[in-house]
Amino acid sequence: MAEQPHLTVVGAGPAGLAGALAAAERGVRVTLVDAAGRPGGQFFRQPDPALGADRKQTPHHEWRVWKRLRDGLDRHRATGRITHLTDHHVWCAERDPGSTEITVYALAGATQEEGVTVRSDAVLLATGGYERVLPFPGWTLPGVVTAGGAQAMLKGSLVLPGRKIVVAGTGPLLLPVAAGLASAGAQVAALVESASPRALLRRAPVLAAQPGKLAEGAGYAARLLRHGVRVLPRHTVVEAHGTGRLTAVTVASLDRRGRVRPGGAHRIACDTLAVGHGMLPHTDLADTLGCTLSGTDVRVDSEQRTDVPGVWAAGEATGIGGAALALAEGHIAGRSIAARLHGNAPDPCQWAAAARARKRLRTFSAALDSVYAPPPGWTDRVADDTVVCRCEEVTAGDVRTAAGSLGGSDLRTLKLLTRAGMGWCQGRMCAPAVAGLSGCAFTPGRRPFARPVPLGVLATPPGQRLD
Amino acid sequence: MNPLEPARARPGKAFTITFDGRPLGARSGQTVAAALWTAGVTAWRSTRGTGRPRGVFCGIGVCFDCLVTVNDRPNQRACLVPVRPGDVIRTQEGTGREHG
Ligand SMILES: Cc1cc2nc3c(=O)[nH]c(=O)nc-3n(C[C@H](O)[C@H](O)[C@H](O)COP(=O)(O)OP(=O)(O)OC[C@H]3O[C@@H](n4cnc5c(N)ncnc54)[C@H](O)[C@@H]3O)c2cc1C
Ligand code: FES
Numbered sequence: 001m002a003e004q005p006h007l008t009v010v011g012a013g014p015a016g017l018a019g020a021l022a023a024a025e026r027g028v029r030v031t032l033v034d035a036a037g038r039p040g041g042q043f044f045r046q047p048d049p050a051l052g053a054d055r056k057q058t059p060h061h062e063w064r065v066w067k068r069l070r071d072g073l074d075r076h077r078a079t080g081r082i083t084h085l086t087d088h089h090v091w092c093a094e095r096d097p098g099s100t101e102i103t104v105y106a107l108a109g110a111t112q113e114e115g116v117t118v119r120s121d122a123v124l125l126a127t128g129g130y131e132r133v134l135p136f137p138g139w140t141l142p143g144v145v146t147a148g149g150a151q152a153m154l155k156g157s158l159v160l161p162g163r164k165i166v167v168a169g170t171g172p173l174l175l176p177v178a179a180g181l182a183s184a185g186a187q188v189a190a191l192v193e194s195a196s197p198r199a200l201l202r203r204a205p206v207l208a209a210q211p212g213k214l215a216e217g218a219g220y221a222a223r224l225l226r227h228g229v230r231v232l233p234r235h236t237v238v239e240a241h242g243t244g245r246l247t248a249v250t251v252a253s254l255d256r257r258g259r260v261r262p263g264g265a266h267r268i269a270c271d272t273l274a275v276g277h278g279m280l281p282h283t284d285l286a287d288t289l290g291c292t293l294s295g296t297d298v299r300v301d302s303e304q305r306t307d308v309p310g311v312w313a314a315g316e317a318t319g320i321g322g323a324a325l326a327l328a329e330g331h332i333a334g335r336s337i338a339a340r341l342h343g344n345a346p347d348p349c350q351w352a353a354a355a356r357a358r359k360r361l362r363t364f365s366a367a368l369d370s371v372y373a374p375p376p377g378w379t380d381r382v383a384d385d386t387v388v389c390r391c392e393e394v395t396a397g398d399v400r401t402a403a404g405s406l407g408g409s410d411l412r413t414l415k416l417l418t419r420a421g422m423g424w425c426q427g428r429m430c431a432p433a434v435a436g437l438s439g440c441a442f443t444p445g446r447r448p449f450a451r452p453v454p455l456g457v458l459a460t461p462p463g464q465r466l467d
Numbered sequence: 468m469n470p471l472e473p474a475r476a477r478p479g480k481a482f483t484i485t486f487d488g489r490p491l492g493a494r495s496g497q498t499v500a501a502a503l504w505t506a507g508v509t510a511w512r513s514t515r516g517t518g519r520p521r522g523v524f525c526g527i528g529v530c531f532d533c534l535v536t537v538n539d540r541p542n543q544r545a546c547l548v549p550v551r552p553g554d555v556i557r558t559q560e561g562t563g564r565e566h567g
Contacts, residue, residue, distance in 0.1 A: 035528065037549075042527070047474060048549075050496030054475035110548070111540065130529045142510035142522040149526025153546070157501030158470045161509065161523070184470035244520055245509055390524070390532055393516035424531035429524075 004029050005341035006120040008104050010090050010285060013041015014069075014323045015315025015330035016126030020082055021072045022334025023124075028341055030082045031118050032073075033106055035089045039073055040066070041128055042148065043323035045155040053158065062323070088116060091451040093123060093285045095310065102289075102310050107451065115457040122310045122337050123289075125298065126330060127282040127450075129316035133169070134277050134378055135396070135433050137386050138240025138249075147177040147276035160186050162272035166249050168192035168237045169276040171372045172322070175220040177274055182227035189270050191224060192251050194258070196234040199371045206367040212324075213364060238265060238381055240273055249273055258375035277374045279320045280432070284450035286313060296444050302355070303346060304333035312337055321365035328357040379436050388437065389430040391423020396437055403438030410440050421445060424452070482552035486511070493550045500526075500533055500545035503556070511535045511545065515561040535559050 005028050009020045012034035020030045032039075038046050044066045047053040076082035088106040095102050102123045106116045131146040133139065145153075145161050147169060153159055164187045167178040174193060182188045200207065207214060224231060232251060238260060239250045253264035286298040291306035293299060297319040300306055304314050314333040315326035331354045339346035348355065382388070384397030402408040402417040411431060414420060420434050421427025427434075427445040435442035471478065481492035486508060493502035500523050503511060510520035512534050524532035526546050533545040538555050541563025 035547075047476065048496030050479060051471070051474075051494070052477040052479070052496075053471075054477070111543075130525060130527065133524075140519060140521065142520050145523055146525050149523060149546075152526045153498075153501060153504065153523065154470060157497045158474055158476055159497070159501040159504045160470050161504055184473060390521075390530065393514055393519075424534070425529060429530050 005122070006031070007122045007124060007337055007341065008033060008102070008118050008120040009124045009126060010034075010093070010104060011041065011126035011128055011315070011317075012036065012039040012084065012086075013126060013128050013315060013326060014043055015128070015317075015326035015333075016041070016124065017069045017073060018327045018330030019124045019126060019312070019314055019334035019337070020330075021069065021076065022331050023338045023341075024076045024081045024334075026335065026338030026342075028338050030076070031120065032082055032084045033088045033090055033104060033118065034084070034086060037086050039070065039084065039086075041326075042152065043326075044069070045152055047156060047158050051158055065327070085116070085118075089451045090285060091449045091453050093125075093289050095289065095308065100310060107453065107457065112451075113454050113457065121341055122312065124330075124333050124337060125286055125306075125311065125313040125317050126315045126326075126333075127285060127317045128326075129279040129281045129320055130428065131173075131276045132278050132280050132432050133275055133429070134374055134436065135382050135386055135388050135430075136237060136239060136378075137381075137383050138242070138246070139275070140387050140390055141240050141242050141246045142244070143242065143246030143271055144240050144273045144275060147174055147274040148279075150272070150274040151177045151180055154180055154184055158184075160184060160272075161274070162270070163187060164189050164270045165272040165274055166190050166192060166237070166251075166268055166270045167274045168249070168251070169278075170194045170374060171276060171278045172217070172368055173276055173279070175217060175224070177276075178229060179220040179223040179227075181274065182229055183223060186272075188224070188227065188229045189268050190230045190232055190251070192232045192235045192237055194234065194236045194254060194375045195372050196254075196256075203367040203371055206363060209360060210364045213322075236260070236375055236378075237273065237275065241267075246271060246273055254375055257377075259377040260381065278369075278372060279316065280428075280444075281317045281320065282450075283317060283444050284447050286311070286317065287444065287446055288448075288450075293444060296442070300329075302348065303336035304329055305336065319362070319365075320369075321361055325358060325361035325365065328354045328361065332358065382433075382437060388433050389418070389420035389423065389427075391425050391429070392419040392421075394418045394420040394430070399434050399437045403440065408438065408440075411435060411443060411445065414438055414440070484550060484552070484554040484556060486556045487558055493552075493554075495550075497550050498546055499535060499537060499543070499548045499550045499554070499556060502550040503545065511556070512559045513561065518560075534563065536563055
């Protein structure tokens with residue numbers, strides 16, 4: 001091993017930043033690789049500097065935490081301890097045969113055609129997650145966007161998708177999104193949440209153990225009230241209307257079992273629907289490296305190590321739980337990596353506070369998960385002619401036929417039979433829906449690459465592209 | 468109110484791009500998708516199979532719904548690509564291959 005061990009961190013969100021700083025402070029040289037032009041990930045996404053925003057904290061949360069991370073990053077970049085490669089999309093990572101090194105392959109440049117290779121002694125995967133949206137009639141109309149996507153475009157480019165917006169789906173992300181859009185000047189016509197407040201109450205003891213999180217939620221609720229946003233709990237969007245673009249949505253109330261109540265539907269005029277049904281972790285790189293997944297998440301031990309030597313993972317990649325959990329996990333990973341790369345067994349007492357936070361926050365998010373599950377009857381409301389795979393335009397009817405008369409009983413077979421999941425996004429958007437509609441298990445797709453790669457880059461032997 | 472106000476943003480002077488031949492104003496610091504949204508455009512692709520309109524869906528580079536032709540390069544993700552003065556943006560039909 002080199003004098004100064006070298007770590008590559010993929011992802012500069014809360015988890016990756018916390019990990020990079022913890023490792024750098026303990027004598028590790030870090031290369032931080034991220035597809036975005038600026039650090040922060042989803043939670044700490046910044047307006048582009050060229051927009052000259054004076055009050056960046058306006059569409060922003062936890063400004064003080066962010067300042068600490070950013071100042072730390074700036075400090076270590078100045079000394080050369082951390083190298084931050086922005087606009088670098090990692091498409092593959094592999095362990096070098098016959099050595100302990102791990103190589104990360106990225107695409108750089110405006111058109112993402114320039115190959116860049118980084119070799120290091122360890123890798124921290126902090127790739128975050130993306131939003132899950134379950135299909136319903138009309139969900140492919142322009143004007144229907146993911147809730148997180150609307151938030152990301154607002155935070156990064158200070159733009160709104162439309163004027164009159166319905167925020168809908170399920171999960172804790174809907175609150176900050178609705179509050180953010182309303183504060184930025186959109187008319188939020190309704191916040192439609194399929195979970196029932198009763199379910200929240202039932203989990204009250206677990207939730208109350210996280211007063212900070214509850215206060216955050218209450219803060220968003222107060223902002224919604226101030227903006228006069230109508231909140232419709234235990235409601236769901238059953239259809240999006242429009243030709244060419246969205247003009248209205250039909251929402252319906254749900255009974256206790258999560259089924260649409262007969263006669264409980266009404267129409268809300270809007271030009272935008274921001275919709276989401278929870279999040280899924282990015283696990284492609286872990287998968288190519290051979291890390292074991294647990295359900296949809298990268299499996300890690302108490303030090304955030306995967307079961308592949310030299311590979312750690314933290315944040316949403318190891319299970320959805322929010323920015324505070326991502327910070328705690330990243331911090332633990334960074335400390336563990338530093339100790340291990342220096343050849344020492346780490347002392348978990350040194351990260352006891354972060355470990356306590358991690359335990360609390362994991363329990364909290366497990367409780368939230370049970371509250372914010374998609375309503376059970378959602379598949380019944382997906383009509384046969386509804387497109388399920390947005391890339392290949394495969395309908396729910398196609399999926400049902402493949403699962404029924406053609407006997408497809410796993411996602412791979414269904415993909416071969418219908419092409420669902422074969423397009424550009426490689427099933428990231430449709431896989432949960434295809435699984436739900438066909439009744440087969442949802443397993444994250446094994447994708448050869450985490451990003452589309454130009455043939456020219458694939459054709460160049462990796463050794464010729466050293467950083 | 469527009470979203471620039473609460474953030475007290477003072478972006479640089481607008482420059483011109485074209486979308487399907489129509490001149491639009493855009494600003495440095497925006498992605499192509501953000502510039503189109505600002506101009507009220509929400510669809511800039513038609514699907515390969517049924518020719519349906521699409522625009523931004525995920526907003527973060529995962530779904531590939533926002534593919535567009537920028538300066539004769541098809542299949543660019545509008546939500547990731549920064550907009551530049553003089554950009555010629557065109558609706559992408561199908562695979563976009565006819566553009567080169
Ligand atoms: C669109 C979106 C918006 C969100 N907005 C909010 C919000 O407003 N409030 C809130 O509480 N929570 C929000 N979340 C939830 C958020 O995911 C987490 O709470 C938090 O940001 C997780 O931190 P993380 O470090 O695990 O991942 P992230 O913050 O997601 O960071 C992951 C980083 O990895 C990079 N990355 C991923 N794959 C690659 C690759 N292959 N190559 C190079 N770089 C890569 C990404 O560019 C990103 O910067 C949002 C989630 C999404 C998907
Ligand atoms: S909107 Fe999903 S990739 Fe651009």
